[in-house]
Amino acid sequence: MSLDLSNLQPAQGAKKNNFRKGRGHGSGNGKTAGKGHKGQKARSGAPRVGFEGGQMPLYRRIPKRGFKNRNYKEIIGVNLSSLERFEDGATVTVETLIETGIVKNPRDGVKILGNGKLTKKLNVEANAFSEKAKEKIVSCGGTVEII
Numbered sequence: 001m002s003l004d005l006s007n008l009q010p011a012q013g014a015k016k017n018n019f020r021k022g023r024g025h026g027s028g029n030g031k032t033a034g035k036g037h038k039g040q041k042a043r044s045g046a047p048r049v050g051f052e053g054g055q056m057p058l059y060r061r062i063p064k065r066g067f068k069n070r071n072y073k074e075i076i077g078v079n080l081s082s083l084e085r086f087e088d089g090a091t092v093t094v095e096t097l098i099e100t101g102i103v104k105n106p107r108d109g110v111k112i113l114g115n116g117k118l119t120k121k122l123n124v125e126a127n128a129f130s131e132k133a134k135e136k137i138v139s140c141g142g143t144v145e146i147i
Helices: 080-085 094-100 132-138
Strands: 075-079 109-113 121-126 142-147
Touching: 075 080, 080 109, 080 132, 109 121, 109 132, 132 142
Parallel strands: 075 109, 121 142
Antiparallel strands: none
């Protein structure tokens, strides 16, 4: 799009809305101040958004379902079988798991689970470990560190 006089406009966010309603006829929005003539919406105390004229509103007609625990932690599980791609003696951290593509988004933490075989000596640093995973990592000569 070329810039010429027919399509000039201020930068996004540069122009503030300082529109003053009900400041006389000369303002272009006096008298009814943009509320039209009479009616419920022209008066003060107009009903809230979603008000259905006394009918039970939609948000109260629909049944409540479930419960969202505000303290819920979303832990990502990683099996030992997926740690097999690291070379012998490597240090496995959450960052290296992201780099290799095993974990896309660590969310609230990463837990190493004991599913699969581990044949390499690895130094693993994660938020949590299952007991089986700890046993298998230590039995291969590796170390386990909770971060």
